Amino acid sequence: MNVSGTGARGDAPAIVVDGLTRRYGNLLALDQVSFTVEAGQTVALLGPNGAGKTTAVEILEGYRSRDSGSVSVLGFDPAYGGRSYRERIGIVLQSAGFEEEFTVGELLRLQVSLYPRRYDPDELAELVGLTDRRRTRVKTLSGGQRRRLDLALGLAGRPDLLFLDEPTTGFDPAARHHAWDLIARLRALGTTILLTTHYIEEAERLADRVAVLRAGRLVAWGRPSDLQERCGLPSRLSFRLPTGFTLERLPRMSGTVSVRDAQVVVHTYQALSDTRLLTHWAAAHHLELPALTLTPPVLEDAYLSLTGEPADDDR
Numbered sequence: 001m002n003v004s005g006t007g008a009r010g011d012a013p014a015i016v017v018d019g020l021t022r023r024y025g026n027l028l029a030l031d032q033v034s035f036t037v038e039a040g041q042t043v044a045l046l047g048p049n050g051a052g053k054t055t056a057v058e059i060l061e062g063y064r065s066r067d068s069g070s071v072s073v074l075g076f077d078p079a080y081g082g083r084s085y086r087e088r089i090g091i092v093l094q095s096a097g098f099e100e101e102f103t104v105g106e107l108l109r110l111q112v113s114l115y116p117r118r119y120d121p122d123e124l125a126e127l128v129g130l131t132d133r134r135r136t137r138v139k140t141l142s143g144g145q146r147r148r149l150d151l152a153l154g155l156a157g158r159p160d161l162l163f164l165d166e167p168t169t170g171f172d173p174a175a176r177h178h179a180w181d182l183i184a185r186l187r188a189l190g191t192t193i194l195l196t197t198h199y200i201e202e203a204e205r206l207a208d209r210v211a212v213l214r215a216g217r218l219v220a221w222g223r224p225s226d227l228q229e230r231c232g233l234p235s236r237l238s239f240r241l242p243t244g245f246t247l248e249r250l251p252r253m254s255g256t257v258s259v260r261d262a263q264v265v266v267h268t269y270q271a272l273s274d275t276r277l278l279t280h281w282a283a284a285h286h287l288e289l290p291a292l293t294l295t296p297p298v299l300e301d302a303y304l305s306l307t308g309e310p311a312d313d314d315r
């Protein structure tokens with residue numbers, strides 16, 4: 001699959017991957033993966049456990065070798081990029097090891113000193129919302145504050161390209177929204193961002209393009225909305241079964257009907273006519289249909305269909 005997005009800034013692409021293949025013994029972890037990320041785009045890499053995301057990202061970062069295919073990141077081959085390449089990228093891992101006795105301010109000052117195009121440490125603290133923690137020792141930070149520090153350290157050299165590994169895993173909802181705002185700000189500054197995530201909502205909110213890996217193959221690439229459309233999935237009509245009624249008494253609708261804990265779900269390609277049938281039937285029986293909702297297919301449905309994972313109808 002060879003695909004590309006449309007760059008907003010007219011620069012050379014930030015990432016060009018062509019036919020990337022990586023084996024571990026007999027296991028084909030990446031199988032002829034090709035894609036292009038334009039400068040300034042945010043791309044979310046999705047896929048089930050073991051799909052090859054970490055392998056792909058580490059090859060792009062220059063920390064893992066490839067068996068075949070070509071990779072160009074900011075014009076460098078990451079396998080040979082060296083220091084000049086590393087100064088242009090930022091990497092935020094899920095859990096970086098910190099010097100626990102350092103204060104946040106000390107650590108930020110140390111980190112920025114490693115780069116020629118560095119941030120001012122106070123500006124960096126402000127950017128990630130740690131201004132009032134600059135004198136706090138790292139060992140006393142909360143989990144969420146540590147993740148913000150991770151992010152700040154990854155940004156220290158004002159990278160052109162930022163790799164974010166599951167940037168909000170373990171965050172509470174408020175911290176997650178804060179991180180999303182920050183990522184959106186970085187994107188607005190023109191930073192190209194490649195993030196891996198297991199949160200579909202995160203991809204939907206942040207990404208210009210979504211890449212889906214499955215067993216080492218790139219099975220989808222596109223705008224989040226394109227993937228939803230391309231998968232041609234049914235809408236979901238859902239309501240609570242009125243007391244005293246069984247499924248057999250419902251009107252005959254075009255969609256597939258299932259029920260769990262009295263919540264009925266109809267997967268339908270004819271949402272309007274099935275909704276009309278249902279509401280006419282309810283009116284004729286003088287019934288309310290509690291919790292009646294009609295939901296179009298969302299990115300999560302497309303993702304589950306692309307990766308062959310079972311859908312959860314509890315939503």
Ligand SMILES: Nc1ncnc2c1ncn2[C@@H]1O[C@H](COP(=O)(O)OP(=O)(O)OP(=O)(O)O)[C@@H](O)[C@H]1O
Nearest residue numbers: 024025027029047048049050051052053054055056
């Ligand atoms: N160093 C290694 N040696 C052998 N097999 C490996 C190695 N690293 C990864 N693999 C295998 O390659 C496949 C892809 O792994 P990878 O870590 O890239 O997947 P992933 O999509 O990042 O998974 P997760 O979401 O669980 O982090 C898996 O089957 C994994 O077991």
